[in-house]
Amino acid sequence: MSTDPAATGPRRTDRPLDEAGVVTAVRRAAERGATVRPTGAGGRAPGPLARTEDVLLDVSALTGVVEIGEDTVRVRAGETVADLCVALAAAGRALATVPDAPRATIGGATGLGMYGGAPAEGSLSDQVRAVRLVDGRGTVRDVTGPDLDAARCGLGALGIATALELRTVPLTRLQVHERAVGIDEVLGEDLLGEHAWTECDIAISPSVHAGSAVLRWAEPEPEATGPVERAGWGQAVSRLASSWWSSGVGLRSGWPPPQRWAPGTAGPPHEVLPDPQPWDPDLSEWAVPRAALGTVLRELGAAVAARGRELRPVRVRTGRAETGLLHPASGRDTAYLRLRTRGPAEEPVRRLAGAVCEDADGRPCWTTRHAWGPDELAVAYPGWEAFRAVRDRFDPDRRFTDPHLAAVLGR
Numbered sequence: 001m002s003t004d005p006a007a008t009g010p011r012r013t014d015r016p017l018d019e020a021g022v023v024t025a026v027r028r029a030a031e032r033g034a035t036v037r038p039t040g041a042g043g044r045a046p047g048p049l050a051r052t053e054d055v056l057l058d059v060s061a062l063t064g065v066v067e068i069g070e071d072t073v074r075v076r077a078g079e080t081v082a083d084l085c086v087a088l089a090a091a092g093r094a095l096a097t098v099p100d101a102p103r104a105t106i107g108g109a110t111g112l113g114m115y116g117g118a119p120a121e122g123s124l125s126d127q128v129r130a131v132r133l134v135d136g137r138g139t140v141r142d143v144t145g146p147d148l149d150a151a152r153c154g155l156g157a158l159g160i161a162t163a164l165e166l167r168t169v170p171l172t173r174l175q176v177h178e179r180a181v182g183i184d185e186v187l188g189e190d191l192l193g194e195h196a197w198t199e200c201d202i203a204i205s206p207s208v209h210a211g212s213a214v215l216r217w218a219e220p221e222p223e224a225t226g227p228v229e230r231a232g233w234g235q236a237v238s239r240l241a242s243s244w245w246s247s248g249v250g251l252r253s254g255w256p257p258p259q260r261w262a263p264g265t266a267g268p269p270h271e272v273l274p275d276p277q278p279w280d281p282d283l284s285e286w287a288v289p290r291a292a293l294g295t296v297l298r299e300l301g302a303a304v305a306a307r308g309r310e311l312r313p314v315r316v317r318t319g320r321a322e323t324g325l326l327h328p329a330s331g332r333d334t335a336y337l338r339l340r341t342r343g344p345a346e347e348p349v350r351r352l353a354g355a356v357c358e359d360a361d362g363r364p365c366w367t368t369r370h371a372w373g374p375d376e377l378a379v380a381y382p383g384w385e386a387f388r389a390v391r392d393r394f395d396p397d398r399r400f401t402d403p404h405l406a407a408v409l410g411r
Helices: 019-032 081-090 106-111 145-151 183-188 233-247 249-253 290-306 344-359 374-380 384-394 403-409
Strands: 012-014 036-039 055-058 065-068 072-076 093-095 128-134 140-143 160-170 174-182 197-204 212-220 283-289 311-319 334-340
Touching: 019 036, 019 055, 019 128, 019 160, 036 106, 036 160, 065 081, 072 081, 081 093, 081 106, 106 160, 128 145, 140 145, 145 384, 174 183, 183 197, 183 212, 183 290, 197 290, 283 290, 283 344, 290 311, 290 334, 290 344, 334 344, 374 384, 374 403
Parallel strands: 012 055, 036 055
Antiparallel strands: 065 072, 072 160, 093 160, 128 140, 128 160, 174 212, 197 212, 197 311, 283 334, 311 334
16 A cells, blocks of 8 residues: 555545544544544645545534633634634634634644744644544543643644634734845844734845845734825835846746735734745745744855755744644744745755754644654654653554654654
8 A cells, every 4th residue: 555645545534513423433443443634624634644545534514613702712623714713803803823724724723733923922733722632542532731732733643623722812903014125134133023923035046136035024003094104115026026027037036026915905814914825735844943043044045055056935934932742833932934846856955955954953844744753853842752642642542643644753
């Protein structure tokens, strides 16, 4: 049997309508000696952790907001990020961080550690206050206390999440901005850390000036009415883009990136912040120590230039240290680097960038493919053994595995 779950697809797909259906599906799989992997969105979730050749358990029918409290929300695991945000907005609340995958389920977005761009906040996993799941023996567990740090970013290895409780914040309209900056300005003045939400696209290529960057940020919308000041960035980038694309350089480098927003754009976080680009199977993401960001960017530039290669613009966001045992930001303030390559021809660039990030104590993010296994995880994550201990209790028979996850986490 192939060890590539994308090659053949699942042998069986179960779509339970409620928690009792999840219990039945897990127990039936146990009776047959089958393994189970969870997914949402009709089995079309991105990344190798949401695929299998055995039983795929699609939780996309487990939808709905159970209760919106004063500062928390209880929601079923199959509810999408987008639908939850709309429901919260109607009640004057919002998620503290909004990931770029609005169609991802809440169970998947938290279980894979999806992050946003709020430097003072953690990822969506960090907002989890409780997880209700069905474990490997088909038993329903309400997970709080010490075990929560294993379950909040559990990779689907501990059980099938059926409901979660998350922290919420008051809904605030954000005004978004973008402008061209230099890398030295971004790093020297800590522009990535001084706004409510921030991201930066950085050009790392021999054909583009090493100091080129585009900063995007958001702050609460001013209460004062009147015309919004326009800095001329839209016109400037349009002229720059026109010259680059007409020369053919833009086609090769992807620089400068297209303008995300019209000047003066404002709205609720879930409408204005997520990146509209679709999920890319050639994407790779690394989480490096926040303090090492400058070194990593310089090393990437030097490595690419020395080999005459080209790296598409690197997107950088930051977040605070987290307590999730296997979250890429576990135990340290983090800078997330999103690297785009295109197919087999650019695989050397992917490997080169990965080597630079790994040398800086980087950790691969769980939504993209990587070659790490238990030996690397044991070194990179201080909570590795604690996670294994929780997994041994929640899924002693390794019901929630497949060849890929077994290679990553081991037995």
